Amino acid sequence: VIMDRVLLLLLLTFTLAEAFSHQRGLFFNLDNGELCLQSAQCKSSCCHRNDGLSLARCADKAAENQECSRKHLYGVYYRCPCESGLKCEANRTIIGSITNTDYGICEDPRDTSK
DSSP, X not given: OHHXXXXXXXXXXXXXHHHXXXXXXXXXXXXXXXXXXXXXXXXTSOEEOSSTTSOOEEOOOBXXXXXXXXXXXXXXXXXXXXXTTOEEEEOOOHHHHHHTOOEEEEEOTTOOOO
8 A cells, every 4th residue: 555655656757757847857857056866857968977976967068179979878968968960980899888088079070180
């Protein structure tokens, strides 16, 4: 009986969150600077933290020539992925993939001067 009530409460909470998701929401469509748990919650699609002990907040994606992380499954980054049209040139290693430290630099793949 208690589990049924908990499940009903969760369902109601997510239903309300979805109903208001087109507006600035509690769970999704978050602005930069707001606390997040996953990049999918952020308007910018980047949930960023400075280190392992800091709280994650929505942040802008990395611009050209800025440090970046490749996209990964964790959903929280120490360096944001690149803006649309840019590519994160980073050496991928097994350890870097596990620890989320395979950083690179955002580059324009159409730029032939490099």
